[in-house]
Amino acid sequence: MIKYWQQEDGKLVEKEEGELNRHSKIWVDARSVTRDDIAELEEKYKIDPENMLDALDPDELSRIDYNDDFEYTFAIVRLPVFSPGDDISYFCTPLGIIIKGNLFITICWTDCEVLRDFAANRIKDLSFNDFPAVTIRFMARADIMFLRYLKELNRRATTIQNEMLQSVQNHELIQLLNIQKSLVYFATSLKSNQMLLEKLRKTKLLKLDDEDQDWLDDVEIDNRQAMEMVDTYTNIMAGMNDAFSTVLGNNLNIVMKTMTGWNLVLVLPTLITSYFGINVPLPWQKSPWMGAVIVLSMCLFAGVLAYLFFMKRRLTPEVKKRVPLAQRRKIRIQKRTIAKMDKQAAKKK
Known part of the structure; x- marks a missing residue:
């Protein structure tokens, strides 16, 4: 599914492809992409197929580089995802970002709350005229969702612990195992995003002004806080498993x-x-x-x-x-x- 967005009066407005103002900044939003969407993106916007595969690989880590053959900046950011219907409700996915002229292209194999928040204009003071700033805002929103999901995981673990005080069943043990898997996914993604943040500070691929540098500092603080929370919850879960193993x-x-x-x-x-x-x-x-x-x-x-x-x-x-x-x-x-x-x-x- 490919959607097109342009900013009018400070708000993002969804438009049909024929209604786009080609002289203004355009956000090409590709979520839950199909094979037809992949072929359309590669043909219409001249995207390297290897970059497309990297953006759709669930295990791809965060990075940024410049594609000399196709002349665009390519970055990958890890985003948290909440899917209630899956066994593992909390996991992570890569978001491919391509900056090419007046196009800001995002590619994701699934849907997530970060992308929905941008499309619903929940991001304050967002300006799509500054693509480097938009990239940082995506990472900032990802950190906010990481922190929120970590708190929800902690509440779930507390509820399961209270249930296990009454009786230890296989269902509760499987739920604890799924929470541990989610924490591992979060820890890996946060460390990968931290490396990307450090590279953004040094690279010249994105031209950051003083305001962008301040945003980058705030994002680093939030990312480190999320990393510390993951470590804390992981240690708590390990101690909880040892305690219940002793009880059994x-x-x-x-x-x-x-x-x-x-x-x-x-x-x-x-x-x-x-x-x-x-x-x-x-x-x-x-x-x-x-x-x-x-x-x-x-x-x-x-x-x-x-x-x-x-x-x-x-x-x-x-x-x-x-x-x-x-x-x-x-x-x-x-x-x-x-x-x-x-x-x-x-x-x-």
Whole structure:
């Protein structure tokens, strides 16, 4: 899908290709591109196919260079993406940026909130007459979304942790694993963007004025803050996984102790009855009441053992603590909040 935007009275306006003012700056917005879109971009705007493949590669890292053969500046910026329907809801995607004359071309294999914010005029004081500044604003918006998504991931992890305090299920463990994957994607993308920011400060491919340099400083601060948050949340998740692994190991040990206790209770009656199956004369074996006496004795003996092992809590599993009512309410509120955020994001998408 290819859209065309031009700025009028400080706001971006979507236009048909035939309505474009060729003397003004044009934003060619290519999202969720198809093969036909790729062929159209390559033919109409003379884009290097290798750059097109790089922009559509989900694993491509951030960079900037100049294409001498096709005479344009090419950059890749990593953007965060929230997709509620996927197993891993939070991941990252490359955004290809091509600056060629009065054209500002963005290429992305999917859609994301950063691009929607630009198209919806949610970016304050945005001027498409300064393409280097627009590039920096894309990175600034990406950092804002990184920070927002990191906070949402932290809230989800807290909710899952509260659920696991009640019972540990495979579903919660899989959710924690997906959150860890998202944190790894974010960490890799933020480090890649940080390298791009450092290169923008040194390169001459984008001519930055004093105001752009100030914006660049602010973006670097936000990017470093997001990197520190990722490291913090990653360490918290690692500690949480270790703690729950220990809990699962302890629960398994408790179950094994319980099974051992039952085996001790049941093995002694079995041992006594096995004596009557051997071909050896036993005392009182011809007595009509001896069978009942033996059965009652074994039941009494097993009851005494059960009392010693379980009622005295020597091998009894630990009593699971009941989660307080206030904490259960907090868990329900967190679940509703996350579900509401997912629905809002799905509607925006």
